[in-house]
Amino acid sequence: MSLVSDQDFTEAMNAAGDGWLKAMSVRWVRVTLDEVVAEWDVEEKHTQAYGIVHGGVHCGVIESVASVGAAINAMSRGQSVVGLENQTSFIRAVRGGRLRATGKPVTRGRTTQVWEVSITDEQARVVAKGSVRLLCLDAGAPLAGGAATPRSGG
Secondary structure, eight states: OOOOTTOOOHHHHHHHOOHHHHHTTOEEEEEOSSOEEEEEEOOGGGBOTTSSBOHHHHHHHHHHHHHHHHHHHHHTTTEEEEEEEEEEEEOSOOOSSEEEEEEEEEEEOSSEEEEEEEEEOTTOOEEEEEEEEEEEEETTOEETTEEOOOOTTO
């Protein structure tokens, strides 16, 4: 499969409806080989006991954005990807508003990829930043007692 850098997968990703992202009301804004953008409006389900966005939400969105970017890059080689490491820093506490996560590749190797993701608020202030390292798996590679085959529909 040959992919071009400006090919946009946004519509297909929104239609797929990944379970966790759907539950978190995260929507895809831009999904290309070189940039992945997602956003969500902060709701009570995103917050922890102090009323600020839970760090796990930031980590989950960062990993999802990086994983989607890495996956569409690996598709042309017939590969899928899984996360190996997620390092997320929480920069600014957030109680509400719309948040936007933007991911870009650092490296897109045949065996591993690294993506960096920044989450910003409506004033374009960074609220969280992360780096995700992903393993590229050949089709049918063993993974958690099964094969590395993506499920359809997310």
